[in-house]
Amino acid sequence: MTIMKIRGIQKSFNEKQILQNAEIDIKQDSRIGLVGNNGAGKTTLANIIYGSIFPDKGIIDTFNSSVNIGYLKQSTEYSIHDFEDTYSLAENGLFQLSSQLGLNKDIDWADPDWSRLSGGEKLKISLASVWASRPELLILDEPTNHLDLQGVEWLIEELNTFKGAVVIISHDRYFLDRTVAEIIEIEDGSTKLFKGDYSSYRQEKERLYEIQLHQYEIQQKHKQQIEQQLANLKNWSEKAHRDSTKQGSASERRQIGYKEYHRVKAKKMDNQIKSKMKRLNQELEKNEVRAPMEEAKVRFEFQESRKRGKRILEARELSKSFGSRCLFEESHFYMNHGERMALLGPNGSGKTTLIKILLGEETATSGDVWASETIRIGYLSQDVSDLPLDKTALEYTGLTDRESIGRARTIFANIGLSEEKLTVPISTLSLGERTRVKLVMMLLAEIDLLILDEPTNHLDLASRESLEKTLLNFQGSIITVSHDVYFQEKISNKLLFIENGKISRKEYGMKEFNNQNASPIADSKEKEEQLMVLQNEINALIGRLSFMAKGEPGYEQLDKDLTELLKKKRDLS
Structure with a gap:
């Protein structure tokens, strides 16, 4: 109902x-x-x-x-x-x-x-x-x-x-x-x-994109063939017009009908050109296939981290209480350079408080945290309300020299914020756009340790996937707090667990924690060959489907086969 x-x-x-x-x-x-x-x-x-x-x-x-x-x-x-x-x-x-x-x-x-x-x-x-x-x-x-x-x-x-x-x-x-x-x-x-569900939606989007791209390429080739024929006819027509006006020798001028013949020939070709052009325009108007819209490409680029020693921070006998409420006590953990740690624990267990202690914004009740003297920490908080709402994104960067502003504009463009978004007050931006502004501030700095508190909040799907790829290539260290299971599984190779009033380090990532180990692929060469074979099969099926109408005998089975091949390709990728 x-x-x-x-x-x-x-x-x-x-x-x-x-x-x-x-x-x-x-x-x-x-x-x-x-x-x-x-x-x-x-x-x-x-x-x-x-x-x-x-x-x-x-x-x-x-x-x-x-x-x-x-x-x-x-x-x-x-x-x-x-x-x-x-x-x-x-x-x-x-x-x-x-x-x-x-x-x-x-x-x-x-x-x-x-x-x-x-x-x-x-x-x-x-x-x-x-x-x-x-x-x-x-x-x-x-x-x-x-x-x-x-x-x-x-x-x-x-x-x-x-x-x-x-x-x-x-x-x-x-x-x-x-x-x-x-x-x-x-x-x-x-x-x-x-x-x-969402996975089915992504599958269908990919399938529709591949079909539309294939049909668009076929149409473009047909259009090029017609345009080449028109160019040839035009050349012949121009030659016929020139021949019809030639004076020629005395004997040639005596040939009856010479000029008239070429005038008729030129006029006939002109009519052919007009007719073909009209048919092409009618065909495009009736059956035009537009180029499929590619999804927005979002790129996050961190400056390369400086070389560091193995251990970058260590907590010893760390405890924190608020009045009679104890968040954690007598906890010990450490972090090495290049590790990517997922910080886990129930709401209210002290994840944000621990981050504030690591940043020096909160003092421990007892114990201490040692951090390398030269380490540079970048922090993305889950709250986007602390931005100066009356300033523009460019003003918020605080940059004044032309070179730095130019680099900032490039990063803003890569992260998906258009030029028009940079010159309006931050108050007019969506929460996702404000999160991107915060990320840009981190991208502009040379960071050794990234502390990310719900980094995917308010980010759209394309931005989430791009951020995941970038963090996997980041040479520094990462601590993340995130409810996004897929994100944590991709990023983390170590866990920091707050449970029953204790902080403990685990020597495995979120994927192992969730018992969702992916099956390994033999080697990159074999993987490339498999992808190539799959792509050829996909192209063949798309070609056959593009010449069939939905409901024709065999269409449903071909469509099902294509969906299965696209799933295999995505899983292999």
Whole structure:
């Protein structure tokens, strides 16, 4: 049963059109993942569905005027007082839900100390309050940002048993694969529906790209052939026109009909050229295949790290308490140059506090941390609200000389921030764009140790994948806190675990921790040969499909074979 039908939604801000034709059907049991690049209009569409902003054009039909919508906003920068009647929510299970999410603190709901809560704890209370309102339609905007593994798993289980409809905006590939049954992509202001989870969506996008590219190349070759024929006809026509005006010798001039013959020949060729050009234009107008749009290429480039000794930091008998609450005590761990450590622990266990101690922003209750005297540390916090909102991105860099500004502009372009984004106040940028501004500040420095607190929060999928590749090539050391399971599995080769009040070092990465060891591939040469064979088979199938209409005998089987080959290629890559 459809509970909401959205048609022809358009929305502009400051003369910039964000949405131009957004369409969604939300059914009673829908599980929709809303994806798109930063700034594509996902949060704008969510606000329109929720009713907090109105579209410029379009209609939203609700088949039940009293649909109760629960909306989890993207940012946790609101206070506990933003929740309406917490005691009423408590009767609907707010406290119980908070506990199930792993929030075991005693909170004075009448006057809570909101500043003492971590980003994850704030999000858990926000999520619990949305859930306690008993919604029929859930809109979750980046719900896994700041959530620990326990919170993510709880949310996945709850969504699987939730009876209402769910619209999820997320760049968390693991989470989307576990929760959604269809993907709606926003691109150039329009929506497109893909059935299946996120991995199926990526498969289908790749398949459609390959088919469109193949058809476009065939059309371009045909166009070049026609244009070559036209060029030849034009040359012959010009020659015929020249011959028709030749004076020639006395005997040639006596030949009756010489000029007339060439005039007729030239006119005939002119007509052929016009006819062929008209047919070509009609064919292109009717069956034009546009060049497929390549996904945005985002490049993160760190300056090469300076050479370091083996050990770069070490904690000895480290303890930290706030009043009677002990986060960790008598803990010892170390880090060597070039290691990539995933910092794990439940929300509130002290991950952010430990980072502040490593940065020198917080003092330990007892014990100490030794760090190499010459080490340079870069820190990306999970909070993007500390940026100077009235400044532009270029002003925020603090650079004044032309060479440095030129390099900064190049990095901004590589990271996906256009020139127009650099000259407007940071307050006008999306959260993902603000995260990129922070990353640029790190890219401009010569860093030995990167400390990344939820680095993929607010980043779109292309940026996440690009950041992963860059970090794998980074020669320095990395400590990451992230809810993104795929990201942690790719990046980490060591773990730093906060559990039961102790910090311990583990000699394996997140992938081993999750028992998800990938099968090894023999060697690069064999892999290249396998990829080449697969690509040839893919090209052959695409060629056959491009000359068939959907529904023809054999089309479905060829399409299934192509999907399987593309999956094999992706797995091998």
